Amino acid sequence: MNAPALHPDTERRGAEDAPAVSFVSLGCPKALVDSERIITRLRAEGYALTRTHAGADVVVVNTCGFLDSAKAESLAAIGDALKENGRVIVTGCLGAEPETIRAAHPSVLAVTGPQQYEQVVAAIHDVAPPKHDPFLDLVPAQGIKLTPRHYAYLKISEGCNNRCTFCIIPKLRGDLVSRPAADVLREAERLVAAGVKELLVISQDTSAYGVDIKYAESRWRDRDVRAKFYDLAAALGELGAWVRLHYVYPYPHVDEVVPLMAEGKVLPYLDIPFQHGSPTVLKRMRRPAAQEKTLARIARWRELCPDLTIRSTFIVGFPGETEEEFGELLAFLEEAQLDRVGCFQYEAVRGAAANEIAEAVPEEIKSERYARFMELQQRISAKKLRRKVGRREKVIIDRVENGQAIGRTRGDAPEIDGAVHLSSRRPVKVGEIVTALIDRADAYDLHGQVVGF
Ligand code: SF4
Numbered sequence: 001m002n003a004p005a006l007h008p009d010t011e012r013r014g015a016e017d018a019p020a021v022s023f024v025s026l027g028c029p030k031a032l033v034d035s036e037r038i039i040t041r042l043r044a045e046g047y048a049l050t051r052t053h054a055g056a057d058v059v060v061v062n063t064c065g066f067l068d069s070a071k072a073e074s075l076a077a078i079g080d081a082l083k084e085n086g087r088v089i090v091t092g093c094l095g096a097e098p099e100t101i102r103a104a105h106p107s108v109l110a111v112t113g114p115q116q117y118e119q120v121v122a123a124i125h126d127v128a129p130p131k132h133d134p135f136l137d138l139v140p141a142q143g144i145k146l147t148p149r150h151y152a153y154l155k156i157s158e159g160c161n162n163r164c165t166f167c168i169i170p171k172l173r174g175d176l177v178s179r180p181a182a183d184v185l186r187e188a189e190r191l192v193a194a195g196v197k198e199l200l201v202i203s204q205d206t207s208a209y210g211v212d213i214k215y216a217e218s219r220w221r222d223r224d225v226r227a228k229f230y231d232l233a234a235a236l237g238e239l240g241a242w243v244r245l246h247y248v249y250p251y252p253h254v255d256e257v258v259p260l261m262a263e264g265k266v267l268p269y270l271d272i273p274f275q276h277g278s279p280t281v282l283k284r285m286r287r288p289a290a291q292e293k294t295l296a297r298i299a300r301w302r303e304l305c306p307d308l309t310i311r312s313t314f315i316v317g318f319p320g321e322t323e324e325e326f327g328e329l330l331a332f333l334e335e336a337q338l339d340r341v342g343c344f345q346y347e348a349v350r351g352a353a354a355n356e357i358a359e360a361v362p363e364e365i366k367s368e369r370y371a372r373f374m375e376l377q378q379r380i381s382a383k384k385l386r387r388k389v390g391r392r393e394k395v396i397i398d399r400v401e402n403g404q405a406i407g408r409t410r411g412d413a414p415e416i417d418g419a420v421h422l423s424s425r426r427p428v429k430v431g432e433i434v435t436a437l438i439d440r441a442d443a444y445d446l447h448g449q450v451v452g453f
Contacts, residue, residue, distance in 0.1 A: 018048040019128035022056035022085065024077050025146060027064030029202045029246075031092055032146055033155040034115060035062045038091070040143035041121055045130040053084035057128035058109075060120065063094035063101075065172060067347050075104045082107060087127055091120040096172045114173050115158055143190075150396065150431030151198035151414055152191045156184050156232065160204035161211065162288045164275075165354035166315065166346065169204055178210050181225040181232050182218035188236055197431055198242040198396060200413065201233075205288065207248045230256045237265030242396065242433075244413055246271040249288050250297050255304075262305040267410045270301070273313045277332020278325040281318050284357055295335055309411030311340035316373050317366030318346045320358025326369050333376055339384045340417050341377045345370050378443060385418070385441040392451065395420050395436045397428050405450070407434075424450035 021042055025035035038060070039049065050056045059081040063074035074094045081088045082105055090101050091112045098111040110123035145152055157178040160170050188199055203209065210216070210227030217224035225235050230253065236243045243266040248254055250272055261268040274294065276282050301308055314333075316326065333341070345366040348355045361369075388409070395407040398414065405422040412418050422428070422436050428450060435452030 018046050018131055019057045020048040020050045020055060021124065021128070022050045022053045022059045022081070024059065024061045024081065026062060026074055026077060027066070027070065027093060029153045029200065030155060030158075030204070031062055031064060031114075033153050033202070034092065034117070036143060036146055036153075037117055038062070038120055039146070041117065042124065045121075047124075047128075047130060053081050056085055056087075058087045058089060058124055059085045060089050060091060060124065063090060063092040065093035065095075065097060066167075066169065067349055069347065071100070075101070078105050078108060089120065089123045089127065091116065093169075093172045145191075145196075147414075148398065148430065149195055150398075151200060152196045153200045153202050154184065154188055154191070154236075155179075155202050156206065156209050157203040157212075161208060162205060163286055163353075164288075165284065165286050165357060166318065166349065166352050168349055168351045171351060173204070176205070176208055176212045178213050178227050180213070180216065180218040181210075181227045181235065182220040184232060185220045185225065185235055188239055188241075192239045192241045195431065196241060197433060198244060198414075199236060199239075200244050200246060201236070202246045205247060205249060206245055207251050207254050208288075229253060230260075233257050233260055233266050242267050242410065244269050244271075246413070248272050250274075250294050251288070252297075255297070255300065258301045258304045258308070261308060268305050268307045269309045269311070269411055269413070271311045271413065274332075274336075275313065275315050276318065276325075276329055277314075277336075278321075278328035281321055281325050281329070284320060285315075285318060285354070295332070298336055307410075309339045310336075311342075311413065311417060312338050313342040313344065314373065315344050315346050316369040317361040319348075319354050319360055321346075321361050321369075326372075330373065330376055333373070333380065337380055337384065338377075339411060340381060342416065343370060343373050343377070382441070382443050385444075385446060388438045388446055389441050391438055392435055393420070393438055393446075393448075395422065395434055395450075397422075397430055397432050397434065400428060400430060405434075407436075409446070418444040418446065420446040420448060422448055422450050426450075426453075428453075 025032055053059050061078050061081055064070040088108045089110045090108050093114050095111050095113040101111050109127055112119040157176055159174040159176045161176045207229050209229045213227050215226045215228045217226050225231055248270050260266045393409045395409055397405050397407040399406045405428045407420050434450045436448045437451045438446050438448040440447040
């Protein structure tokens, strides 16, 4: 992800002598939440934020180190910051490999790893000490958000206990560390009180939430809430906001949450990175829940909640993937009829166990399989979208441009899914949830008109 536009709250506000930081946030929503925490802390200490590197006292680059392409993007962002400013602090996933950063850019001032909030803030203090100002110290109770005002990511845990062979996140971020349920719920309450209409629950493995703290109870409002996937989802569902669950694995206990979706307590949406459909490839990937009868589970969820949208991601060209195994993946796709799907060609991330497991698939076969995969899935996704034509859907408005409103249904997450383009007789506002009549679908998006407010 590129540097997100800063929320108006984070812009420099006439604090002429306050030290100023320019912040670049790269990577996934989990890294974005880390950026939000660091910026919240900096604003609480009176720092100003600038939109350009040139006028800043220091530049912080929060990096991504997941794929080699992401590492290259991070190194390029550091290079740009050095050129435009010269005083650069690096943090985030690539910070777990300080030697890589220092080899490319020896003049960076400090390198800290993911979630090392204290260390990165300490490094900023060294370069540009804070100036105490009681007015600038004030930050909104919900913290500083880099997302638009109407939705926010809610990170419920750090790290991961799984050891998928293509992934180095556990090496970078460590084992699962869950936040107490009350802590998550209080943050969610603050966000909703500040006007957030949609909470996007994220982690590395959302369905594993609380395993590390033995589902410990904590006090929220007048009761104890367990740090358990179902309990947290149910409690979040009481807050009156849309609740969207990301990075869920098809473990049996996920079944319990589907009735909450059918009842309208949480959005009928599951983001499940299946990664493959062949049992032998899943085994080589060492995927959690690979042994579960996934297709039967999906069918059961749809019986319980016919409106359920399932989004997923897959990898083609995993080491050793045979034509037969790829055929099993296509058959899985055909049967699963997933609504939204992303696909990646396997990239040999340095340090990932998968690179040693079997022969790499040649690049031309990877691209040919990718094309076949996408062709099949586009047909499925388009068919599923067409089913929405003629229906009334709740739509949250993300943007209003030239009199047209652009939003998302309950089945579309920001950034990764499609959009709904709406005409309306009366002006609609960003963040408003309207009822729309869908009158047309194209390959990815829906079109319609606002019929209710
Ligand atoms: S579940 Fe697998 S892919 Fe996801 S973070 Fe954990 S090890 Fe990586």
